[in-house]
Amino acid sequence: MEDNIINNFENRIDTSTLIQELNLLREGINKVVKGQHKTIDLLLTAILADGHVLLEGVPGVAKTLTAKTLAHMIEGHYSRIQFTPDLMPSDVLGTNVFNAATNSFEFRKGPVFGNVILTDEINRAPAKTQASLFEVMEERQITYDGQKYDMDEPFLVIGTQNPVEQEGTYPLPEAQLDRFLFKIDLGYPDEQDEYDVLMMHHQHEKPTNLITEEYKLNPAKLKEFRDLAKKVIVKDEIIDYILKLIRTTRATADFYLGASPRAGVALLNASKAWACLQGRDFVTPDDIAYVIKPVLRHRLIMTAEKEMEGENMDRLIDKVVHSVAVPR
Template identity: 55%
Template sequence: MEDQNQEQQQPKAPENNPLEFSNRIDLSKLREAVTLVKSELGKVIIGQQDMIELLMISILANGHSLIEGVPGVAKTVTAKLLAKTMNVDFNRIQFTPDLMPSDILGTSIFNVKNSEFEFKKGPIFSNIILIDEINRAPAKTQAALFEAMAERQITIDNMEYEMEPPFLVFATQNPVEQEGTYRLPEAQLDRFLFKINVQYPSLEEEVQILESKHRQKNMDVESMIVSVLSAEQIAEYQDTIKEIIIEDNLLKYIASIVNSTRTNANLYLGASPRASIAIMDASKALAAINGRDFVTPDDIKHVAGPIMAHRIILTPEREMEGFTAEKVVQQIVDSIEVPR
């Protein structure tokens, strides 16, 4: 009887076109908004479609993203312009070795007029936070972000201050330069939904970049971008993502993938249940972007790498042999039987 009910719940394809499905959730506005954002970014950013797609998923899934790549591949510019497509507050914080936690969170200042301490909010109190070169600040400054990123609140002097939604952190870091940098704590990495590895552009894309830069001359690229999303719309679309359907067998599929990282001989540290939740939320967002109100195994496979690679640690032996976290995640995903 249960099988019959589950069968009835599957999306039905219209008779006139077996490739089209009739959604039970209206995704037209959400897809239109994603198209508009991509169109605005396309005025300036050439290529980097994978990064843009993962950042859009990050916004819809209400998760933070760590963007890693060599200097000059448009990490900061993309995150900054993406924030500009949304009509919300935006702050950029440049991380440096001498940055203190109070420089981010804020501090209590004595007001001589009323002889009381008043809390002066720091730059973390915004909707979109761009942290540039996040690995240039020491561990105590990194720790200042833990509560804000995980719980969307700050506790100072026994007072809790809620972050206004949406609250999203986009952070960049350079993977090759080691001087003057600090390794991100594992607890910090685990709070990022995605770690996005930004690659060099292709030859054709680089030619387009040069042509575009030549045409723009001294034009301010930020003035070319207009806001197409409001805070209310973002909240609405994030709620829509929660309604995307995911079958029980796919939930077990996600759990099996993540659980396998904890018993894999190549890994010293596996992924936590937070990774399972992240895969579920991100696969829902990807399904919605692709016009489906239900998750498929391909959605899960697509997001598993950027979600888990920064959450696992290779054994020293495998690291010396040249293994990468991405390769191990791919091996694990390929080894798990796909639900039918």
């Protein structure tokens, strides 16, 4: 993302202040989280598109710090749930507790009630606990004992996974993976960023101390910006382009499971949010190309033959993109 985003929205409210504040927000997060610039851009895209994110990376690449920093920067309530084999659905959603004073049961909300919810090592909890997130991720509400409880906005679930250690894990079902807007693979920072991390710790400087008011985004402005992202123009030929990309994944012999209609909606919404972050009021094929891998890489299943060949999912997605004509 360019450092200076130009406001190109026409015949709409003045967004220059919003864009300036969003640039400050991104700058502030980058001060705390070193070497994850694209991850931060995709997280901001997800929160504008009202989508959830699955972060996959080895321990120590700042997955938890990134989620915590984002929550503080948008002045939201941060909640962390450590997923373990003995975690129960009530430990996530909440439960009824008897109140002796009123002689009745009252619902005590669980840690899922917040703005940025970190589900750490989400694949270490059994299926019944993972399933407890289905409703809340899709409908932004939970139903307990016949009563519905709505989530506050914004509501962002950030799940983390370790791609190396698989012992004692429960693979996420396809239905849950499909509810994540993005799957982001976190790599190691480059040499300069890693040097900065070492110096920060050598000088006993806590990363969270770098979170200052000047970089925070007011919740009201965030809501205004999210509403603006929904108004981004998508021409018919761009809609048709997204449709062809999604349907091509179902027709190719490389995939055992292609992308669902929800994947098409996710690609559309993510493209609109990313265009908005670029200061444009319309989606281009380049916007789709930027977000298509994190949108699709967890929704597709390659064939057994491709897995045995050691094929890479991102390369197969590139193959799909190159096989579909780009609209002019």
